[in-house]
Amino acid sequence: MAKRGVGMRGRTLVAVVLGAFVLVALSIVWRRTVGIGESDRLAQLEAKRAGLEGERVRLESEIRDASTRQTLGATVERKLGMHIPTDKQVVILPRTSR
Amino acid sequence: MKAPTRVAVVHAFFVLFALALVARAAKVQVVEGNQWVARGKRQHFFASALSAPRGEILDASGNTLVESREMTRVALALPEVRDTAFILRALQRARLDASAVHAAIARRRRWIDLPGLYTASDVASISKLNGVHLTPVLQRVYGNSGGIKRIVGSLDGRGNALDGLELALDSLLRGDSGRVRLARDNNGRPLESPDGWTDEPRPGSTVVLTINNTLQDICERELSIAVDSLKAEGGDIVVMNPHTGEILALASNRVGRTTFGNTAVTEPFEPGSTLKPFIAASLLEHQRARPTDVVSTHNGKLELDGRVITDMHKASALSLADVIRFSSNIGIVQFGQRLTPREKYETFRDLGFGMPLGVPLPAEAAGTLHEPRQWSRQTSASILMGYEIAVTPLQLVTAYSAIANGGELLEPHLVKEVRALNGDVTYRAQTRAVRRVMSGEVARTIQQMLLAVVQQGTATRADLATFEVAGKSGTARRTSTNAGYTAGNYTASFVGLFPGNDPQYVVLVKLDNPKGAHYAGGEIAAPVTQIVLRAALAARDAALDREGLAASERSTIAQAPDHAPAKSAAAAGARFVRARGDATDPVDRASYDPSDNLRPPSPDEGTASYLVDLPASPRPGVVAPIALTPRAIPDVRGMSIREAVRALHSAGFRVRIVTASSSGTLPAAGAMAAPGSLVQLTRPLE
Numbered sequence: 001m002a003k004r005g006v007g008m009r010g011r012t013l014v015a016v017v018l019g020a021f022v023l024v025a026l027s028i029v030w031r032r033t034v035g036i037g038e039s040d041r042l043a044q045l046e047a048k049r050a051g052l053e054g055e056r057v058r059l060e061s062e063i064r065d066a067s068t069r070q071t072l073g074a075t076v077e078r079k080l081g082m083h084i085p086t087d088k089q090v091v092i093l094p095r096t097s098r
Numbered sequence: 099m100k101a102p103t104r105v106a107v108v109h110a111f112f113v114l115f116a117l118a119l120v121a122r123a124a125k126v127q128v129v130e131g132n133q134w135v136a137r138g139k140r141q142h143f144f145a146s147a148l149s150a151p152r153g154e155i156l157d158a159s160g161n162t163l164v165e166s167r168e169m170t171r172v173a174l175a176l177p178e179v180r181d182t183a184f185i186l187r188a189l190q191r192a193r194l195d196a197s198a199v200h201a202a203i204a205r206r207r208r209w210i211d212l213p214g215l216y217t218a219s220d221v222a223s224i225s226k227l228n229g230v231h232l233t234p235v236l237q238r239v240y241g242n243s244g245g246i247k248r249i250v251g252s253l254d255g256r257g258n259a260l261d262g263l264e265l266a267l268d269s270l271l272r273g274d275s276g277r278v279r280l281a282r283d284n285n286g287r288p289l290e291s292p293d294g295w296t297d298e299p300r301p302g303s304t305v306v307l308t309i310n311n312t313l314q315d316i317c318e319r320e321l322s323i324a325v326d327s328l329k330a331e332g333g334d335i336v337v338m339n340p341h342t343g344e345i346l347a348l349a350s351n352r353v354g355r356t357t358f359g360n361t362a363v364t365e366p367f368e369p370g371s372t373l374k375p376f377i378a379a380s381l382l383e384h385q386r387a388r389p390t391d392v393v394s395t396h397n398g399k400l401e402l403d404g405r406v407i408t409d410m411h412k413a414s415a416l417s418l419a420d421v422i423r424f425s426s427n428i429g430i431v432q433f434g435q436r437l438t439p440r441e442k443y444e445t446f447r448d449l450g451f452g453m454p455l456g457v458p459l460p461a462e463a464a465g466t467l468h469e470p471r472q473w474s475r476q477t478s479a480s481i482l483m484g485y486e487i488a489v490t491p492l493q494l495v496t497a498y499s500a501i502a503n504g505g506e507l508l509e510p511h512l513v514k515e516v517r518a519l520n521g522d523v524t525y526r527a528q529t530r531a532v533r534r535v536m537s538g539e540v541a542r543t544i545q546q547m548l549l550a551v552v553q554q555g556t557a558t559r560a561d562l563a564t565f566e567v568a569g570k571s572g573t574a575r576r577t578s579t580n581a582g583y584t585a586g587n588y589t590a591s592f593v594g595l596f597p598g599n600d601p602q603y604v605v606l607v608k609l610d611n612p613k614g615a616h617y618a619g620g621e622i623a624a625p626v627t628q629i630v631l632r633a634a635l636a637a638r639d640a641a642l643d644r645e646g647l648a649a650s651e652r653s654t655i656a657q658a659p660d661h662a663p664a665k666s667a668a669a670a671g672a673r674f675v676r677a678r679g680d681a682t683d684p685v686d687r688a689s690y691d692p693s694d695n696l697r698p699p700s701p702d703e704g705t706a707s708y709l710v711d712l713p714a715s716p717r718p719g720v721v722a723p724i725a726l727t728p729r730a731i732p733d734v735r736g737m738s739i740r741e742a743v744r745a746l747h748s749a750g751f752r753v754r755i756v757t758a759s760s761s762g763t764l765p766a767a768g769a770m771a772a773p774g775s776l777v778q779l780t781r782p783l784e
Contacts, residue, residue, distance in 0.1 A: 039291070043289075047222070053168065057166075058167065073319050085632065085636045088563045
């Protein structure tokens with residue numbers, strides 16, 4: 001009976017070790033899968049950030065282009081009747097010391 | 099001996115097999131372990147270059163002129179593509195140019211680089227497809243106009259600098275690229291991995307230019323309008339701070355031909371009469387003449403060395419000051435005979451003509467200045483009139499800066515600062531005098547002569563009402579290919595010093611081959627200078643010292659209402675040829691008096707008659723016209739200066755502040771005056 005009990009403990013131990021091995025292997029696979037997924041998502045977000053950053057640069061450049069005198073000058077003269085003031089119309093106030 | 103049982107044989111076989119496996123495993127793991135590990139890493143990991151962000155280029159006020167953005171280049175590996183038709187449909191859905199793919203398939207190519215660069219969002223839908231390879235690429239974004247691009251240059255599709263500052267300062271802007279080790283997934287796509295490493299790239303430095311973006315914008319617009327309206331072949335405008343050598347604006351325009359680099363630096367021209375002040379300076383410096391010395395100018399026609407020299411302003415005699423004022427060719431040739439050829443040559447050589455100035459722009463031209471031993475019989479006279487010598491616009495402005503700053507030729511510079519990533523300034527331009535080319539006294543005398551040119555000479559159209567402008571106009575004949583000097587081909591130029599009594603700008607306006615009745619520098623280049631100066635005065639930030647300007651304002655106050663007819667913007671071109679109230683050549687030759695050339699201008703002369711005042715081009719229904727009926731001047735007694743100015747401005751008056759023993763306004767409070775009139779606000783002495 002005692003001999004039988006020793007045998008049972010040995011098989012149980014092997015089963016436990018094997019089970020633990022499977023669990024560890026599964027956790028490693030799971031961790032890698034999650035890691036790869038996260039990495040993929042990170043790469044997508046990084047690409048999105050770069051794309052948005054590029055878009056920001058493009059829009060800022062377009063705003064700068066649209067605000068130049070070359071672009072705006074003719075329009076504001078034609079539609080709004082604006083003009084370059086003469087130097088007599090420009091008043092320079094001297095700084096007063098208080 | 100008992101024969102082994104069948105079971106024992108089988109056991110032995112398994113034991114041997116197990117031993118063989120262990121031995122093989124030991125060999126692979128222990129003996130060849132490192133080799134296999136390396137092979138595995140090669141398969142699973144790869145190193146990729148990380149391009150360094152290229153440095154920004156800013157203007158002097160910190161506005162971005164050039165920056166980089168990340169774009170994506172798309173490539174297809176056809177052997178990896180399972181369904182070509184599917185890929186083509188996906189490319190079309192993503193609005194990518196698939197025509198190159200069709201062509202490459204027809205030619206059985208294995209790798210296709212799609213033309214163009216795309217944003218990450220453009221290519222997001224195709225990024226996971228087999229055979230699609232995306233590579234991040236940094237693209238340069240050039241803001242503003244094409245003029246800035248002629249200064250900063252450009253990059254090719256691979257990010258290599260081609261010209262301009264991008265090329266000259268490539269080592270600073272480029273930075274150092276880095277490397278990253280990434281894992282590969284089962285499809286060969288890159289994958290971030292904890293086992294990877296990154297050698298971070300070092301971004302390029304930020305370069306701050308001396309260019310003032312506002313002034314550059316003003317110059318480009320006015321140059322563009324002038325070139326269009328005058329049907330010129332092109333033109334250049336250069337603005338420099340004469341006290342530091344900083345190039346504030348560098349605009350160039352060429353019609354119908356592609357130019358490389360900035361023509362203000364790369365294309366020399368024969369400057370014509372704009373060189374005369376330097377001969378006058380040399381005469382004064384060598385004590386060969388005084389401003390009041392008079393020579394015969396032969397009533398505008400002189401035969402010399404087998405050719406006829408003529409003057410537009412025909413006079414029997416002119417002083418040196420008036421030779422400059424009326425741009426007399428005969429006069430300068432007569433005076434110039436007092437200098438030896440070597441002295442003439444050295445005058446121009448010392449001003450930096452005939453050699454590059456060293457600004458960081460590729461292909462800077464040296465110009466042409468021959469040594470006296472190479473001169474022909476006529477060169478000695480030609481060079482005095484600005485022929486047989488070629489200078490770049492930048493060289494000419496640099497030389498005039500010496501007149502403006504009291505006689506020192508400064509090294510011009512275009513780069514103000516270079517900043518590292520952390521903001522530390524690694525380079526800051528210093529004002530550097532190359533040499534003294536004339537004494538301060540001579541420089542001041544020449545400035546006075548140049549003031550007379552604008553006030554009463556050939557360039558009255560550059561004049562402003564409230565500030566003095568000094569300058570010199572030039573009109574030089576141009577050569578045509580294989581035809582020499584041809585009739586009707588001119589270079590019109592004007593170099594202005596603003597304000598004339600304490601210059602903050604030296605402005606050169608040059609127009610190539612204008613078509614039409616007006617072609618003289620004083621007639622067409624001077625008005626462009628005037629408009630540039632007016633626009634700069636009205637701009638918020640145009641590199642002007644307002645305190646200094648306030649001190650330089652003319653003390654005269656216009657008494658007459660300033661309501662010249664409103665200018666139509668549509669007739670912008672006409673302003674370059676519109677005649678002023680007085681003639682271009684206002685001197686009565688019969689009453690010529692050599693001593694009157696330097697007399698101070700009368701108040702009437704100081705105020706121009708070509709003003710545009712509010713309201714300009716009012717359009718019914720768009721801008722409410724301002725009532726021009728007289729209104730009462732408000733009472734500002736007891737108010738602070740600021741409040742008083744605000745009250746007067748609100749009432750529609752312009753204000754001039756003066757200091758006197760009593761306070762008040764002139765006209766007095768309650769007096770009726772037209773809106774827009776100038777009211778003198780007196781501030782009591784402290």
